[in-house]
Amino acid sequence: MSPPTMQQRMLRALIPADLAADPQSWQQQKSARTRLQLIEAGIDCLLEGGYAGLTTHKAAARAGVSRGAMQHHFTTRMTLVAAVVDHVFYARMRLFLEDYLGQISEAGEEQLVAIATQAHWRSVQTREYAAYLELAVAARSDAELLEHFGPAARRYDQVWVAEMIESFPQWRDHWEEMKLANDLAVAAHMGMSIMGDVLGPERIARLNQLIAQVLKGLYGD
Structure with missing residues (x-):
């Protein structure tokens, strides 16, 4: 096996844990997609309303995800913020x-x-x-x-x-x-x-x- 390239090393060092995971089952893949949707929605909220606009409620609404699903992935605003930062x-x-x-x-x-x-x-x-x-x-x-x-x-x-x-x-x-x-x-x-x-x-x-x-x-x- 060839050694990792510079690009591979750098991205591996920075990749968020949820992107590094390799979901196997259909349910795991669906969960991973929902989590990524919420993070992307959080970034949109950040750009539209500044840091004050980055909330779980607004991100869930923008992603079209239920509050229950949001709570499953991000129990608090700061857990969503941390994921947005990493991404x-x-x-x-x-x-x-x-x-x-x-x-x-x-x-x-x-x-x-x-x-x-x-x-x-x-x-x-x-x-x-x-x-x-x-x-x-x-x-x-x-x-x-x-x-x-x-x-x-x-x-x-x-x-x-x-x-x-x-x-x-x-x-x-x-x-x-x-x-x-x-x-x-x-x-x-x-x-x-x-x-x-x-x-x-x-x-x-x-x-x-x-x-x-x-x-x-x-x-x-």
């Missing part, structure tokens, strides 16, 4: 990796950073990233949410940092610069996502060009 981080990584790895099959090593930067910017335009932002902002003032969000955010960062050398082998001798480049892109894209309506497409494009130049300069140094 958002997993989906963010899965979507980014699918995009990035799909773009590099014919790229040379000198193009990998540019491709990754572009893929990351596309990833911050997604529903999953919008949900991440809602959770990140809410966690700043909600200690109960932070108990779930903080560890998940740190795990996401640790998994990515641990695998970056596999993603960008040309930076193998520039480890500290590579981590700095990653942090710069992540922080800049978060700010650009929040300010997107103010900045507009032209200024966003110019900022992305500047980010690419700065990252190239870090590697060149």
Whole structure:
């Protein structure tokens, strides 16, 4: 058996327990589908009404699931919130990796950073990233949410940092610069996502060009 790929390792490290399970019986499969429906409905509620809008009642109504079924899967609001947090981080990584790895099959090593930067910017335009932002902002003032969000955010960062050398082998001798480049892109894209309506497409494009130049300069140094 061949060893797991970078993508497989990263997703295994982040996959929520309910997605990692392999339901065998028809009833188990139905239960897994219902649970996922409720989580997806919870994400929709989060995006439409902010963190205050993420409740078991609203998620059940949106999913078309009875309150009894909701109670079976999520006994409290925070158990639903915790599941939403885990799924958002997993989906963010899965979507980014699918995009990035799909773009590099014919790229040379000198193009990998540019491709990754572009893929990351596309990833911050997604529903999953919008949900991440809602959770990140809410966690700043909600200690109960932070108990779930903080560890998940740190795990996401640790998994990515641990695998970056596999993603960008040309930076193998520039480890500290590579981590700095990653942090710069992540922080800049978060700010650009929040300010997107103010900045507009032209200024966003110019900022992305500047980010690419700065990252190239870090590697060149």
